[in-house]
Amino acid sequence: MIKIHNKIAALLLAMSFAITAHAQNTINNYKYVLVPERFDFLKTDDQYGLNMRTKLLLQQVGFTAFMTNEALPAEVAGNNKCNALKAEVVEKKKFLSTGLTLLLKDCQGTIVYKGEEGKSREKEWQAAYSEALTNAFTSLNAAQYKYEGTTAPQASQPMASAPPAPVAPAQPATVNESQDVLYAQANGNGYQLIDTTPKKVMTLLKTSQQDQFIANDGVSQGIVFRKNGEWFFEYYKDDKLVSRKLNIKF
Known part of the structure; x- marks a missing residue:
């Protein structure tokens, strides 16, 4: 009986490693992430600064992130949206706490990555959302994202064109x-x-x-x-x- 339990535990552990590796390899196929101006649980654009903060945290992980209202490079503009993931942050209602979870979806709406829930017990909304979002990125930071130079399959292949010019870092105004x-x-x-x-x-x-x-x-x-x-x-x-x-x- 003990041997059977040990085999089951080993199998579950192997499956866990395989799932984690698959998720990491999948996000490594993508260089870009698009962040909406407003998440579904918010009432106004970039309320509490959560959307812009999500963009900054994605950049710290290593992604090239853009707000959807920004000018986009040719690689992800127009019909090339399938070259980018879309970031979503969802809220789980809790008693005396705030819970946020990061989702990264492909152009078909399939969840490519789902992070661990970030929690906060702060009473003030600004501080609570800020802490919960930072904690929601803990698992993505641990995934050690690294772009591998591949591109996820596109819904439709665009016509061949000249390679886009590299996007220069923004210069302070x-x-x-x-x-x-x-x-x-x-x-x-x-x-x-x-x-x-x-x-x-x-x-x-x-x-x-x-x-x-x-x-x-x-x-x-x-x-x-x-x-x-x-x-x-x-x-x-x-x-x-x-x-x-x-x-x-x-």
């Missing part, structure tokens, strides 16, 4: 330096930046990357990161990338 000292106070999810008033001027949420945070100053949603020993806050305003230098003391 403006750079504003902030000389005011901002003091970082640690909390459960990252830090809050306090000025000398003292007044909270920005919230920083931890990511899987050191010295890189999801940031919200109450007006704009973006990222704060360190480059060459200096801190920068980058965000989009009127579809243009803005970079602001910060003086942060941790």
Whole structure:
């Protein structure tokens, strides 16, 4: 009887590894992910900054991510949508907690990847959704995504055309330096930046990357990161990338 149980356990473990490997190999076929302007459980576009944050978290994993309202490269524009996955975030109603799950679907609507549910017990909606979404990406980070240079089958093959020009990284439209000292106070999810008033001027949420945070100053949603020993806050305003230098003391 013990031998039978051992064989069943070994078989289930092998099946688990096979399923995980298959999912990882499948997402590795895709370079691009498209993020909608609004998820189904939200009432407004990019409510709580969740859609833009999903895009940033996908980029940190290694995908080339775009919002669906952005200009797309020729590889995924028009009839080439099957070259990209579509990101969806779904909410599971819970008592005294928030649960979010990341789905990546192909152009036929088939779920290619389903992550582990990310949970939060924060009471304030902004903090709860931010923490739950960050936790929802934990399993995708662990999958160690790496684009393998292959392309998923397309619904229809487009006519041959010249190879698209590489998409250049976005350049900041403006750079504003902030000389005011901002003091970082640690909390459960990252830090809050306090000025000398003292007044909270920005919230920083931890990511899987050191010295890189999801940031919200109450007006704009973006990222704060360190480059060459200096801190920068980058965000989009009127579809243009803005970079602001910060003086942060941790």
